[in-house]
Amino acid sequence: MYRLLTIFTLVVMGSSCFASPPGGPPKLPRANAEAEQKLKEAYACYVQGWYERAIALANEVYKKYGDVQAKWFPSWVQRVMKKRIPNPYEKGEVLKETLEGPFLFTMAIKSVFPSYLLARSYAAMGDKEKALLWKERIIELGFSPDFTLGPSPSPPRKGIRPRIWQPLPLPFREEDYFILVPLDEACKILGLSCTITTNPKMAGGKGIRIVKPDAPNIVYRLFLGRPMVERLENGKGQTETLAYAPYEEDRVVWVPFYWLAKQAGIRWWEVRNDKIYVAPK
């Protein structure tokens, strides 16, 4: 309640008072509902390694509306918060809720525009020329040139698409275009070692540890309702972001498949006929 009185002024302040980069981050036009959905799907496709689809969707939005910006809170945020979440387009509201409450809304927010997705998707496909063309466009919009296009959250996809695929006997659900799977079942199938224990000392109330068989000295810790992974090696921890946070429902822990697949060394996977198919490593 009394976190910081400065917050009061956030609601009334304009967004014209940014610094670094000069004049602040460029303010792009807000995406309409149609563009927002397409960009949302394009983002999920990019993260999950389906770069062609991400490019097609982002291109469609770009051709129709130009560089419009879509912002949203993923569905897991509502599951975790169980209360009204701020309007993602209202900067003051997002910051106010972040500073007043126990939850980092600023970390959970998703914010994308077509050029950004196009540059990164082309880069992940190894198409240097197009990646740089779109990066140039991002800089022309007023963003600082000091940023990298990669590495992408999923492995780069270069070369010929594999011809042999096999279905995984794994249930899944789709949320915000992300494929989520039950962690314990997925670990068994993918050959990862996972433990899930009740632990009130950990954020989310569960201790979730994942170890890869070929790297037994590295432990990955996941946290329910937190879009991050902690990588522990030799007692040292490093965090990295997750594009979709794990959550628990009816005692099942759901996690994004793209991240598990990457840990299991799977480069190609896709969903067809209500099944997840993978190309053998």
Add this chain to the structure above:
Amino acid sequence: MLEKVKDMFVMNFGAGTEYPYTPPIIPNDAITSPDGFPGAGMPLLWLLNTREGAPRWVRHPDKGFWMPGKIVNFLHGYAHLRDVYAAVVVPSEDNQPELAWTLGPIWDGGLVPVIEINVTEAKNWGRLWGIDELASLTMVIGHELGHTVLWDVDHNPADDSQSFGGGGGHHVIGQDGKVGLHTIHCLMWPYFPPRICPSGYVLCSPRIEYCPNRFLHWEWSDELQDWVPRDVGNWIVVRPTEFCQANPGCQSLWKLNP
């Protein structure tokens, strides 16, 4: 460590929590480690607990307006009761692909000194230049903290083409892609990290035409999916830890004087 001449207070909302355990996204060391800001040209940073302190409007001593702040009673009311203000640092995924941005000066009652840091982007970009994660965060945070106090300073008003001062907040670079009056050793240099290519240019980039040899100094990386500096060891990569003394230097323009 050299004696600091000024103090500044910071709240780190990316520090994580001990109970229940949430890992730090922005380790407190990125703000308070003496390795981060060893010199006297950077204020001594004090961390305030993000959950403590009583809110209060504080009157600016010179300008007279009211500014939002918190009272922190360091010794539980027995001694040293002191009004302080704090810049607020939050990790953010908004406004990508920017590395970081600042929303307002620390001394202005109408705005708020909130700094948003895109941690992943800052780490990735720093790694490109051989800078480890903590040092990358230190430099980016130090730069943004500078904005909160140097907000209205136009360092080089005679050259508006290169000066990002005024409303943008105290950025200055040289006119020809080389080092100007301002120094690249200052935290307020607008590019992270400050660097000089083997041909002597500070603005050497595949997309900027200042350096005639730029394509000798950059190469495409399949791993990072972008242009990366070729042979970083041949570049001069500067790691500023304080504000410069150039005339008029950021050190002397620092508005805090507790």
